[in-house]
Amino acid sequence: xxxxxxGSTELNVSVIGVGTWQFGGEWGQTFSQADxxxxxxxxxxxxxNLIDTAECYGDHLSEQLVGRAIARDRDQWVVATKxxxxxxxxxxxxxxxxxxxxxxxxxxxxxxxxxxxxxxYQYHSWSDESFFDDDVLAVLNQARDEGKIRHIGxxxxxxxxxxxxxxxxxxxxxxxxIVYNRLDRGPEEAGIFDLCRGQNLGxxxxxxxxxxxxxxxxxPGHSFEASDVRSRQPxxxxxxxxxxxxxxxxxxxxxxxxxxQWALAWCLRDPVVTCVIPGCRSAEQVASNATASERLxxxxxx
Ligand SMILES: NC(=O)c1ccc[n+]([C@@H]2O[C@H](COP(=O)([O-])OP(=O)(O)OC[C@H]3O[C@@H](n4cnc5c(N)ncnc54)[C@H](OP(=O)(O)O)[C@@H]3O)[C@@H](O)[C@H]2O)c1
Numbered sequence: 001x002x003x004x005x006x007g008s009t010e011l012n013v014s015v016i017g018v019g020t021w022q023f024g025g026e027w028g029q030t031f032s033q034a035d036x037x038x039x040x041x042x043x044x045x046x047x048x049n050l051i052d053t054a055e056c057y058g059d060h061l062s063e064q065l066v067g068r069a070i071a072r073d074r075d076q077w078v079v080a081t082k083x084x085x086x087x088x089x090x091x092x093x094x095x096x097x098x099x100x101x102x103x104x105x106x107x108x109x110x111x112x113x114x115x116x117x118x119x120x121y122q123y124h125s126w127s128d129e130s131f132f133d134d135d136v137l138a139v140l141n142q143a144r145d146e147g148k149i150r151h152i153g154x155x156x157x158x159x160x161x162x163x164x165x166x167x168x169x170x171x172x173x174x175x176x177x178i179v180y181n182r183l184d185r186g187p188e189e190a191g192i193f194d195l196c197r198g199q200n201l202g203x204x205x206x207x208x209x210x211x212x213x214x215x216x217x218x219x220p221g222h223s224f225e226a227s228d229v230r231s232r233q234p235x236x237x238x239x240x241x242x243x244x245x246x247x248x249x250x251x252x253x254x255x256x257x258x259x260x261q262w263a264l265a266w267c268l269r270d271p272v273v274t275c276v277i278p279g280c281r282s283a284e285q286v287a288s289n290a291t292a293s294e295r296l297x298x299x300x301x302x
Contacts, residue, residue, distance in 0.1 A: 001015070001016065001047035001233050003015045003049075004271065004274045005161070005202075005270070006078075006120075006174075006175055006202030007174050007196075007202030007203075007274065008201075008202075008272050009120070009150070009151045009175065011120075011151070011202075012203075012276065013050040014048045014049045014293070015268055015274070015275050015293050016045060016046075016050075016275065016278070016289050016293050017050030017051060017052055017204070017277040018048060018050070018052070018277065018278075018280055018286065019052050019206065019277040019278055019279035019280065019295065020052060020053045020054075020057060020062045020066055020280075021057045021062065022057075022146065023053075023057060023058070023061065023062035023065045023148040023278065024056070024057030024058035024087070025090065025227075026057075026058075026090050026228075027229060027230075028224065028225040028226065028228030029281065030136035031065060033065060033068055033069070035282075036065040036066065036068075036069050036279040040070060042283035042284075042287050042290075043290075044073075044076075044289065046286065046287060047290075048290055049076060049129070049273050050078045050080070050275055050277065051066055051070070051077055051079050051080065052080045052204065052206070052277040053066050053079070053080070053081045053082075053113075054081055054124055055081065055082055055083055055084075055105050055107070055108070055109055055124070056082075056085035056087040056093055056124070057087070058087055058115060059086070059087045059123070060087075060109065060112040062189060063081060063109055063112035063113050066113060067112055067114035067115065068114065072174050073115050073128065078119045078120065078191075079115065079119050080119060080153065080204070081113065081120075081121065081122070082123070082124035083105045083106065083124055084096075084097050084102075084123060084126055084130075085124050090227065092187055092290075095130075097137070097293075098136075099133075099135045099139045102139050103139055106118070106143055106149070110131060110148065116147070117147055117148055117149065118148065118149045118150070119149075119215060120149075120150065120151050120153045121152055121153065122152075122153035122154040122155040122175070122177055123154045123156075123173075124152060124155050125155060125157035126157065126164075132167070137171060140152050149163070151178075152171075153173060153175035153202075153204075153296055154172060154175070154176050155176070155177035155178075155206070156176060156177070159179040159180065159190070159192065160186050160187070160189075160190035160192065161188050161192075162191065168195075168201055169199045169201075173201070174201060174202060175203070175274075176192075176201050176202075177277075178192065178203065178204075178205065178206065179206055179208065179271065180203075180205040180206070181214060181263065181266075181269055182210070182214055182252075182263055183210040183212045183213065183248075184207075184210065187209040193272045196272055202274045202275075203272055204274065204276075205268075205276045205277070208267045208277070208278050209244070209260055209263055209264070209278050210241060210263075211229075211241075212230070212279075213241045213242060213244075214245055214248075214260065214263035215259055215260040215263075216245055216246065216253070216260070218250040219233070219246075220239065220242055220243065220246075222238070223238075234297075254299060257295065257299060258288060258291075260289065261288060261289070261295055262292075262295065262299055264276050264278060264292035265292045265299050266294040268292075269296070
């Protein structure tokens, strides 16, 4: 496994992390504790140390599953979670965002994660209107002073949100999380990465497999179960993504290289991206994704 320093946080994180939206039950599968334990046993074996979860992947459900899975060696992990949403039912959220709401959510996350401190606490897709709220920032700074969070991050809703990005350092934000993958190069085009370099922000590339399409395993006509979030995409979007992924597989992915590994290495080719956080369904996927770390130099990426 390779590691990079996450911006100014000084955290040394594995370039491949584990994304855990799947554990909340919105990806067509209910995860047992044994399923999640197996995923983290594999992550340990592969020297992965970064986990991304959130308050609304289930009602703190993903956090609970993660918390139990890493309770015995919590200090070995960098745990990132988020605030600003409340899960009600699959695909249903509200956005409680008062300073008091954030205090409550942090306590609930700490309890679910079975920890005293969150390493990276991230705004979860906030609109500009609610993001620039000094009272919320004061709550976060207080939580940091109290030792309940180590660093503040921003998981931005739009991958072109220059307005929020350029205020990062001023607000004490040390990392961003953004959609970035071979099918969506928005952050490059919008100058987001230049802003990150200029402020020494750590970058977590989310949705690095384009929700799984960049695994190359879906064929034209594929449909997802109703309980899978991807079934909510319009049919033509799904068809386009599958077609584009298959074209890339033919034209860009070297023979013999699993496409998912190539796609993760592709995201990491510019060191401005600190790490990728692929969502994982199984220990086998974790093992394969970890191998992408070995392909950074050997795969011709562009
Ligand atoms: N607003 C936010 O802050 C936000 C939004 C979205 C995501 N995130 C975070 O980013 C993480 C990653 O995004 P994501 O999960 O939406 O999308 P993703 O990582 O692009 O895709 C995840 C899917 O890719 C497939 N996959 C993973 N590893 C594979 C492998 N080795 N071989 C073949 N297929 C593989 C699986 O599909 P199958 O299930 O079909 O096997 C998996 O469900 C999330 O889990 C979450 O932690 C944050």
